[in-house]
Amino acid sequence: MTTLTGQGTSQGTATGKCRLVEDHTAAFSEGDILVTRITNPGMVTLMGKAAAIVCDIGGLTSHPSIVSRELGIPCVVSAKDAAGKPATAVLKDGMRVKVDGEAGIVEVLDDA
Amino acid sequence: MTRDTIPEYLKAADICLKRMDFKTFVPFPYHQIESMCSREWIRHLLEIADKTQHLTPRERHALFWNTSACRVELLMAMISGAFAHASNDDRLKLFNWFAEALLATAQEDPYAIAVNKIHTSVEVEQLRRGLHPGNPRIGKLLGRLINACYQLSYGLYGDYTPEIGYETYGPYPIGKNRIFVKRHFAELNPQELWPELDKGIKEVRVLATYEDVDLEVDSCTHAIFKGDVVNGLRSYRVFVNGKEPKNEQQLQEAIDHLEARAIAQWEAVKKLDFEETKEKHVQQRCYNFIRLSKRVGIDWCPQYLLDSVKDKPLPTHIEIPEKQEDEDAMWYQASDPREPSPFPKLI
Structure with a gap:
């Protein structure tokens, strides 16, 4: 099972399908897991629909961490696999994952 | 000294x-x-x-x-x-x-080692008057409102100074594991900075009490909540341009407007x-x-x-x-x- 670890910056757990996002035009449904290098304001509506946010970089006070806490959804930043590959290089659209925002863990439950 | x-x-x-x-x-x-x-x-x-x-x-x-x-x-x-x-x-x-x-x-913690408090206890009591009962549905809406204001502030003021648009005062303890928090988005329509902006929402205030939630605010405006602000919301009040939205539909309309502005503002930033x-x-x-x-x-x-x-x-x-x-x-x-x-x- 593929597992990514990083810094958990907003508590809670969520399970859903990954959507790799670069801007607001990405296809995204309520309850999807937003996966991106780092969030930007263009993703505002998607963040409101996301069950969790996973980013390649960032820390406790980075933008995705702050807004995840406000939205009440889990967030893991600086997420990498055991080989050091960032989340956007490991996770694919449609993969089902479980995000633990307290432990800072993203578990791949099944591939797309 | x-x-x-x-x-x-x-x-x-x-x-x-x-x-x-x-x-x-x-x-x-x-x-x-x-x-x-x-x-x-x-x-x-x-x-x-x-x-x-x-x-x-x-x-x-x-x-x-x-x-x-x-x-x-x-x-x-x-x-x-x-x-x-x-x-x-x-x-x-x-x-x-x-x-x-x-x-x-900010006499209690002027440099915000842990808190951002400028209100007296009398002022906090005044701010707490007229708060409405909270619930998780409203908690989620408030999260989207705050996120929309935050993202718009980021687009208006850049990654270095989003605090112009975003401030969190508190936590003010109010007993029984409860805290009072005031969020203030003071200027969401800086005409001097972005002359082409429409004259939309200019100011948003979110007052809220939470149960079993802790808050730390650091010296760069970063609010670090521990606990569940959605399910832990006990009461709230929102002001948009000084007026309360009359119902949840008006609150949703404000959210939709601010989210659309945040996206448009980011597109404007990317074009520079x-x-x-x-x-x-x-x-x-x-x-x-x-x-x-x-x-x-x-x-x-x-x-x-x-x-x-x-x-x-x-x-x-x-x-x-x-x-x-x-x-x-x-x-x-x-x-x-x-x-x-x-x-x-x-x-």
């Missing part, structure tokens, strides 16, 4: 700086863009400080957008002073100017070219002092500041240490107005 409070300020600065990931700053690395205009920036701040000496510290504080804006600018002024190799006297003069304002208004982005960065930095500047009749964004970044590449004279502890030590030393600069001079 404000100088006696430098250790307290440094403790707050250290906590905040270590939590930040400087690699995530956009569009430019902090040390490059800020060092580029540092000499002119210190000149601008010293002029503001000189011309506002007649104002009381409370009056000075009131002319910032919020308390965090004053704190962030204090920290950035100290670091800019280090970039510029300003004299210790000038850096201490600026430290004193900012510190007096914070010591007068290299020169326009540098210019906008300088304007955004100056915007924190626009009310102070106007109060004493000086140009809020002087040409010499804009010229300091114009038609030049970003400087590369500063190398950020590879080891995190060395980088942390560098920023800590730069934050201390008594210490020599850890940076090479910009030629």
Whole structure:
């Protein structure tokens, strides 16, 4: 099972399908897991629909961490696999994952 | 003496700086863009400080957008002073100017080691009047509202100064594992900065009480909630341009409007070219002092500041240490107005 670890910056757990996002035009449904290098304001509506946010970089006070806490959804930043590959290089659209925002863990439950 | 409070300020600065990931700053690395205009920036701040000496510290504080804006600018002024190799006297003069304002208004924790409190208990009780019962559905809506305001602030003011638009006051304990928090988005329609903006929502306030939620606010406005703010919401009140939305539909309309503006604003930011982005960065930095500047009749964004970044590449004279502890030590030393600069001079 593929597992990514990083810094958990907003508590809670969520399970859903990954959507790799670069801007607001990405296809995204309520309850999807937003996966991106780092969030930007263009993703505002998607963040409101996301069950969790996973980013390649960032820390406790980075933008995705702050807004995840406000939205009440889990967030893991600086997420990498055991080989050091960032989340956007490991996770694919449609993969089902479980995000633990307290432990800072993203578990791949099944591939797309 | 404000100088006696430098250790307290440094403790707050250290906590905040270590939590930040400087690699995530956009569009430019902090040390490059800020060092580029540092000499002119210190000149601008010293002029503001000189011309506002007649104002009381409370009056000075009131002319910032919020308390965090004053704190962030204090920290950035100290670091800019280090970039510029300003004299210790000038850096201490600026430290004193900012510190007096914070010591007068945020007496419990002026530099926000852990909290951001400026309201008296009487003021908190007044703010708590008329709060409506909360529930998770409303908690989720408030989260989207705050996120929309936050993202819009980021697009308006940049990654360096989003605190102009975003402030969290608290936590004010109100018994039985409950806290009161006030969020304030003071200026969401900065016409001077973005003249093409529509005249939409200008100000948003969110008042809320939470149960089993802790809050820490650091010296760079970062709010760190522990606990569940959605399910833990016990009461709330929202003001948009000073008026309460009449129902949830109006609240949703405000959210939709702000989200659309945040997206449009980000698209506008992305369209700026290299020169326009540098210019906008300088304007955004100056915007924190626009009310102070106007109060004493000086140009809020002087040409010499804009010229300091114009038609030049970003400087590369500063190398950020590879080891995190060395980088942390560098920023800590730069934050201390008594210490020599850890940076090479910009030629």
